[in-house]
Amino acid sequence: MSSEGNNKSRVDQFTGVASLTSRTLKLSGRDVTIRLEPSYWEGLEEICRREDLTVDELCYDVRDRMEQQSRRSSQAGVSLANALRVFVVGYFRQAATERGHARAGHGQGRPFIATPFDIIPVTSDS
Numbered sequence: 001m002s003s004e005g006n007n008k009s010r011v012d013q014f015t016g017v018a019s020l021t022s023r024t025l026k027l028s029g030r031d032v033t034i035r036l037e038p039s040y041w042e043g044l045e046e047i048c049r050r051e052d053l054t055v056d057e058l059c060y061d062v063r064d065r066m067e068q069q070s071r072r073s074s075q076a077g078v079s080l081a082n083a084l085r086v087f088v089v090g091y092f093r094q095a096a097t098e099r100g101h102a103r104a105g106h107g108q109g110r111p112f113i114a115t116p117f118d119i120i121p122v123t124s125d126s
Contacts, residue, residue, distance in 0.1 A: 027060045034059070034081050043088040062087050 020035040036044075041055075048058050063080050070077035078086075105113045112118045 023055075025056050025059050027056065027063060032059075032080070034084065036081055036084060040085055040088050043092065044084065047088065047091055059084065 018038045021038050021041060022033055022035045023041065024031050024033045026032075044055055044058060047053075048055055051058070053061075059080070062083055066077060066080070066083045101107055
C-alpha cells in the first residue's frame with residue numbers, strides 16, 4: 001500500500017477546496033512523490049476499493065499506459081499527477097448515469113449542488 005506524506009491539507013474557509021496533498025508511492029521499486037487535491041486521492045482510493053487494487057498498483061498502471069500512449073504518438077507526455085486527474089474524472093464519468101444525475105439534483109440549473117463550491121446560505125440570527 002502507498003505511504004502517505006504530508007497528509008494535512010488546508011481547506012479554504014470560503015470554498016471548501018483543499019490544497020494539494022503529497023503522497024509517496026512505490027512504482028517499479030522506486031519512490032515517486034505525487035501531489036494531488038484530497039478529492040482526487042479519495043477518488044483513487046474509491047476506485048481501488050472497487051477494483052481490488054492498491055493505490056500504488058493503479059498509479060503504476062496509469063503511468064505505464066500513459067508512457068505507452070506517448071511512445072505511439074508524437075506528443076510530449078503529461079505529468080503523472082495530471083494523468084491521474086484525467087483518469088479519475090474519466091472513470092467516474094463512465095459510471096455516471098442519467099438516473100444518478102437526477103438523484104444528485106443535476107440538470108436543474110444548479111450545477112454546484114453537493115460540490116465543494118455549493119454555497120450554503122448564511123442565515124442571520126437577528
